Amino acid sequence: MSNQAFPAKINPRKWAEKGSSWTGDLPLSHFTRLVESLQGSAGVVKVSMEFDVDEERIRFVRGDLHAQVEMTCQRCLESVKLAVESNFSLGIVWHDEAAANLPSHYDPLIVSDEFVEMLPVLEDELIISLPLVPLHEDCEVKTEYGEAVEEVLDERPASNPFDVLTQLKLKK
Template identity: 25%
Template sequence: MKRQHDPLRLDVAAFAADGGALAGQWPGDSLVRLAESQSPPQDVPLGEVRWQVQGERRAVAGGEAELWLALSADTRVWLSCQRCLQPFEVPLALARRIRFVRGEAQAEALDAEIDDDVLALSRSIDLRELVEDELLLALPLVPRHSQCPMPLPMAADAASADDAPAERANPFAVLQSLKTDRGAS
């Protein structure tokens, strides 16, 4: 018989041993830290977060079974373009495999050895918090449009500089003329 699992507080060991699977969606504003990192236009709701988690217990010859969670989530987030400073919508999707081990020291050692994420096993984990953490880590470091919808102010300044005369007056020309006049006296 399969055990019932609370989709917010997850007993990872039992969930993985059962090969449990959960899926759902949350309103975008229910993930507070993710919501606070966004800058949507006024009166535009935040995108829903769709997620799935699958537990797996792998038998290992001569050792303790490995506990894994496969986590995927996707949403659309509103970020500010770092070039034009205008809000724009970015699709955000992730797929992570997380291995759970006994203790922080083992997690730290394995994290350096394998590509998958490694976490120390705790009695239970907050699934909503885990999904939110992973989405925050998936945000682009420098969000920007591939091409900004409006010309940038600096681009307009550069265009007007191109229209300016090629030769500018030397600011030291006046000093040079004073020096020359002094030498003539």
């Protein structure tokens, strides 16, 4: 599958007027701020974005982002693989005041210059889509050993489940 090169810096208003779009994969490692919250930067972000002008003559970009990321489970502190998805709809405006007047189905994309770097825009959408507290759906430490184990884990962030068992036995 061949991608056209990612349009890193574009004139979003021209893109909207032409009804242009872009679909492709970007390496997760390009999203450096996002990667700070992750356990690794392997993988890709699937990007689809379409620019257009609506009936009210508002220029907008609408898109979808999908990525598989690894974060730290906040219960067992092991790695957890999560799917991150974002669907966004951004009204392209020149300044704050225009942003306030956008219909509520748009979030504002304030572009006070002629051009905009799209990667940070997509990155912001991904960052707000990350779970605040990443957890395994069925975290074994919790389901098997209950709350007492969580206290021990809080004291010993790097411990494995066997250390925890030993500690519980010592406490009795």
